[in-house]
Amino acid sequence: MPSTRLGKIRSLQVRAPASSANLGPGFDIFGLGLEEPFDVVTVTLLKDQRIVLKLDPETKYKVPEIWNENSAGLVADALLRNFGGGFGCEIRVRKGIPPGYGLGSSAADAAAVAFALDHLLDLHLPMNTLIAFAAKGEVASAGVPHFDNVAAALLGYFSAIRQGTDGLDLVSLTQIPQDLTLCLGRPLVQVPPKKTGTARNILPKQVPLSDAIWNIASASLIMAGFAIGNIKLIGQGMQDKIVEPARSNMVPGYDRVRRAALDAGAVGVAISGAGPTMLALIDRGKSDPRKVSKAIREGFRKAGIPCEITITKPGKGVCVIDDVV
Amino acid sequence: MPSTRLGKIRSLQVRAPASSANLGPGFDIFGLGLEEPFDVVTVTLLKDQRIVLKLDPETKYKVPEIWNENSAGLVADALLRNFGGGFGCEIRVRKGIPPGYGLGSSAADAAAVAFALDHLLDLHLPMNTLIAFAAKGEVASAGVPHFDNVAAALLGYFSAIRQGTDGLDLVSLTQIPQDLTLCLGRPLVQVPPKKTGTARNILPKQVPLSDAIWNIASASLIMAGFAIGNIKLIGQGMQDKIVEPARSNMVPGYDRVRRAALDAGAVGVAISGAGPTMLALIDRGKSDPRKVSKAIREGFRKAGIPCEITITKPGKGVCVIDDVV
Known part of the structure; x- marks a missing residue:
């Protein structure tokens, strides 16, 4: 040995x-x-x-x-x-x-x-x-x-x-706040090879100061929300002016899915990692995760893409x- | 009436x-x-x-x-x-x-x-x-x-x-963590009129993405530190790659004062607002605020500037x- x-x-x-x-x-x-x-x-x-x-x-x-x-x-x-x-x-x-x-x-x-x-x-x-x-x-x-x-x-x-x-x-x-529920919408598309590398290369090298300040505040709100158990703050923070605008074209139906999930009661929506899965955060005490799931599925469907939904936490x-x- | x-x-x-x-x-x-x-x-x-x-x-x-x-x-x-x-x-x-x-x-x-x-x-x-x-x-x-x-x-x-x-x-x-102590070092210099406006105009309009990410993480660490009562995290977060580098020339002795305060045990040092006051955060359980004060005073003195120290919280x-x- x-x-x-x-x-x-x-x-x-x-x-x-x-x-x-x-x-x-x-x-x-x-x-x-x-x-x-x-x-x-x-x-x-x-x-x-x-x-x-x-x-x-x-x-x-x-x-x-x-x-x-x-x-x-x-x-x-x-x-x-x-x-x-x-x-x-x-x-x-x-x-x-x-x-x-x-x-x-x-x-x-x-x-x-x-x-x-x-x-x-x-x-x-x-x-x-x-x-x-x-x-x-x-x-x-x-x-x-x-x-x-x-x-x-x-x-x-x-x-x-x-x-x-x-x-x-x-x-x-x-x-984690007990009512915090996650809905993953995974579009069943062929993922290009080296997708993560591409998703990084697509990002701007320089960003406006005002967008940086916006994202600094957003991230701080998310951190505060998790630290003090306030789901609403997490949702207020899930607003990104830097990475998602650059990457949204990589997710088929991004705008539609995001809008639909928020309208259905999600507190926040984001691309999961480098995508193309979409992540929605839901306060189960206030909104029904199944309703958000349905909205996400419908959003992808309107973009011509079937998707797989996972409700998790x-x-x-x-x-x-x-x-x- | x-x-x-x-x-x-x-x-x-x-x-x-x-x-x-x-x-x-x-x-x-x-x-x-x-x-x-x-x-x-x-x-x-x-x-x-x-x-x-x-x-x-x-x-x-x-x-x-x-x-x-x-x-x-x-x-x-x-x-x-x-x-x-x-x-x-x-x-x-x-x-x-x-x-x-x-x-x-x-x-x-x-x-x-x-x-x-x-x-x-x-x-x-x-x-x-x-x-x-x-x-x-x-x-x-x-x-x-x-x-x-x-x-x-x-x-x-x-x-x-x-x-x-x-x-x-x-x-x-x-x-707030009980041991969190603040030391303000106010350089006794004539402040130019419209200083805050100048301090804003001096900032870059565009910033590198990597600096934005750095500051997003920094701010998140500060928020986490205050939310969970961890002074060390606050200190780790007090590292700014965007605003302070652009403004440091507006504070006489900035580098010297910052370095001296950190060496004397401050967990973090920053320009207070638009300056020129410098703010040091100290974990009183680990470092002596008077030692940090002395270091700040000495840092300004070496830059030829008298300063007023306030220890507060x-x-x-x-x-x-x-x-x-």
Whole structure:
């Protein structure tokens, strides 16, 4: 056996949640960990230094099984190089998160592997370190490391993160207003390859000061809303003058869907991550999520696009389902 | 007597606090109401429609006694036109807040008059309406209405505000971490006339997207810090890549003072409002405010400028000192 500070567990099965980044103005910063959908990822230590990636036969969606084209494989490689002590690992993925739709599919698996290897190798890494390693996986899908989805996948609920001047600056808020309900509208369109990279390149390099100030206020309102449990403030904050105007053309029916969801009682609507899924926030105490869902479906339908609706809420981060000694 | 829904009180003396806007990234949005310094403003209803503005003999600082060149007079005019029912008022101001140094001097008096007339005329206006009226006074000093200082003066403690799509969006947080201490360093320089207007005109019209994202994250960290009572987060957030870099030349010794205060243990340093006062935030449980004060004084001294230090903390908004039936 390779030498390492090893726990007794050799295999860990974890549940890794989808996440919705940005919430409009919080581009590259805010993330919501979702209760649904999620992936199930099983990581097993190998006695040699191979990294093996397999799709579970029951997987709902496919992703590359070549380890270094997959976020999970890249994270495993980075962690094992630093802390593996000669071990490799097999990663088995059962995807419940559709990849490429702005739901943090790659971040979920990256977070799952970081979490699982931390346990299996008995590393007890600080959360910021786990997030930094998990973010290395995002290079596979986005071209650059970014932290918003992996932080949300690891911590669940609401998080805000950035690369600060002295490490990562991180806020994790886990007390979510009970009535806060989410509706995801996923248009069933073919997603172009390298979509996330395209969605980044489409952004303006310079923005008007007044729009920056608007978004600063918007993001502050969202943060305040989550921190003090005020859904109305969150909705007031979900107004973005920078990223969504540039990206709205990438989502078929964007304006129609957004307007319809707000008219049906959503407090706020945003593109989920780089899209094309649309996210609506609903105060269940005041509006019916099914009504908002119907409006979103109808909005996409009028744009000629069928869509899949998921009603969910913010939920916990990566967690253990099963372990094998 | 003019007819109006009048209470029995004819004269009200209120305490109106200084405020510190922006905190770095929260330009035009964030404000802190301060315990010290403050103005004392006495508003007395007059039976005719005159507005009379007088400086109290004990005033520490002078401001224009011409009512329509003074924020307090402009606010009185706006309120009396809408709700005065034929009354006028006399406003007597005893200034403890030095005008022109970025400490919300004009906002304090504007807030005081809005608050006092609301009471004297028995109007019970909603807070957002009071803020909107008080902001009309800011035109006298800044050339445009802005809300950050008047909201902080009316509500005290920490506030965030903007003109939203449907009225004012407002967050008021009054539970401040007990150890949060503020140090104001006011350089004793001659302040140019129309300073606030100049400080606005100096700002870039376009900013890099990356700087906007940085400031969005910074402001979110500040909001989170106040909302969950985490002084360290507030400090992490007090890093501004947009407004302060453009304005730092307006504050003599800016870099030196900022660096010295941080080295002495301040968690964050910012220009207070449009300056030239510098604001340092200190976690009293971890650092000595006197040490930070000394560092700020020394920083200004090395730039050849004497300064006045005030150690204070966030405090309550405008409040009644005395009333006369």
